[in-house]
Amino acid sequence: MTKRYFGTDGVRGLANGDLTAELALDLSVAAAHVLAEAGEFEGHRPFAVVGRDTRVSGEFLEAAVVAGLASAGVDVHLLGVLPTPGVAYLTDTLGADLGVMLSASHNPMPDNGIKFLARGGQKLDDALEMAIEERLREEWQRPQGGGVGRVRAREDALDVYVGHLISTVERPLVGIRVVLDCAQGAASEAGPRALVGAGADVTAIHALPDGVNINDGCGSTHLDSLREAVLKDGADVGFALDGDADRCLAVDHEGNVVDGDQILAVLAQSLLEQGRLAKDTVVATVMSNLGFVQAMREAGIGVRQTKVGDRYVLEAMKVSGYSLGGEQSGHVIMSDHATTGDGILTALHVLDRMATTGRSLQDLASVMTRLPQVLVNVPGVDKSRADEDAVVAAAVAEEEAALNGSGRILLRPSGTEPIVRVMVEAPTEDQARGVAERLAGVVRQQLAL
Known part of the structure; x- marks a missing residue:
């Protein structure tokens, strides 16, 4: 039986232990072959974009992925340190045939992972992932001379992504004081720049990554320091991202945690009032609190529940044309603006709701009562x-x-x-x-x- 490498969110494991440079290279070669045979590269010279979070292991894994892709004849644009949703956005915007993100998200620093994205910035489906595993280390005809891929840095990647985020907010966020916990991760620069660019008064914490401090006592899995900073600064709200910034949790002005269910409820009501909640339905998982389901139904909003995992939320949204979905863990997908969960985008639109209504996050989140x-x-x-x-x-x-x-x-x-x-x-x-x-x-x- 073929060993399974892909989990619910790419290939993940201990860097240089389970996830080696050799495996990263082999997976990249196999991915190039599978996508080529699926017709993704037909009629043009293929190119991929590659981004990473701040883990020190991302440096050698990036080199391995690039080597694998280029050796298979794929041109590579290096995006550098960028959130996962930023890599997804640029995969789509730049018309790349493949996107690769090196990150283990909220996992401890010694772990790392590889996420492959298909054209359009969409996660690969199960069939393609299985095909990649089956093609690992097979014999193949290697291109030579001008047939090998070329590699260059994409210097404007961060600017393009941040500009996109700011463009999604219609109302200036002037006067709102925000604390943003960047988890020493991929959003350490992008997060503060986006919120400041949208008009908010931002205090960034845990935004000085050194390659080994990602998620270390901070970010969406450790909210104590964010709570303390909000109370100390007298801020209106605080947001915590994870290592690759595809999820976001919050605390209100009194330091109370506002989880993904509550954030999803706030955004669902906002979109419903704007007439932009497709089919008046939000997608959630079976882990969503019963209080969320009850609150949505009372508001006239349908709830479609899926298996746990943002890929299943995304699948349901794509198949049925829904515009909002998410998980209690803080993955929130707004398909009008993104192809995956985006923590910075989520924070911006919660702030936009606060600015539009003049209400605190505590007040907005009270739409639902959580069952213990x-x-x-x-x-x-x-x-x-x-x-x-x-x-x-x-x-x-x-x-x-x-x-x-x-x-x-x-x-x-x-x-x-x-x-x-x-x-x-x-x-x-x-x-x-x-x-x-x-x-x-x-x-x-x-x-x-």
Whole structure:
């Protein structure tokens, strides 16, 4: 059986351990061959754009990806450090045949990843990813002479992307004080520039990346420092990005966390009022809080739910023509402006809603009341057996019966990490935590490696 390299968000693993320069080169060659045979390069000399986040390992992985693509006859434009949505945008805008982003998103610094984007800035579908894996390290006829790819730096990449972000906001954000946590990542320059360019008064924190401090106690997975900065500065709002800036979480002026569900609810109502919410429907995942679903229905907004993963949200939006979708984790996709989740774009449009209504984020987010939700990650287990173990299934069924319709349970393997996630919603947090901990114990015992 062919080893699976692709997860729900590209190929990800320990840099120079699981994800080596050799693997990066081989994946790039295979991707070039698969896309060429799919007709993506037909009739013209192909070219790709390559961007990365601030991880030190991104430097050697970038070199490997470029070597692979160029050796396969693909010209390469280097975008440098740029958010994932920036790479997606430039893949589309520049008419590139392929986009490549080197990032492990919110993962710790030692990890890294490779995301491939098809023409138009769209994520590759499962069939293409499987085809790339099947073509790894095959024998092939190498181009020579002028047939090899050429490589050049695209010096204007950041300017083009930031200009696009600013252009999506119609109202100046003058007078709004913002703290932006850049996670020492790919948005450390792009994020502050975009918000300042749109008129906001911005204080940037964790915006001095050194190659090893990305996501280190900061960003969307560590909100304490953002909360402290907002309260200290008396800011109106704070936003936290992750390492590649495709997700965004927020805190209000009192330091209360505003998660992806609440942000999605705020933007859904905004688009509905503007008549720009396609089919009056928002796309979310099964992880979305029940309070979000209830609030949307009360507002006359339909909710289409998918499996967890922004790729499934994107797929549903593309197939059915929806304009807004997202995840509780802060991936928000606004298809009028982007082909993927974009944390900076999300922050800009939340600020635009605040400027338009004159309301605080706390007030806007009160449109929904969150049912207490507890998420327990169980590491060191065989996640491939999570959906098959009879003892685990029986334990879930017993806890669901005890909740008697007053909450819900979701148990799923992570698509990017070797863990199983146990999510429980219940009338009280204590009740939810008790159920989650009991189930986590069963998972830990039954699925131990």
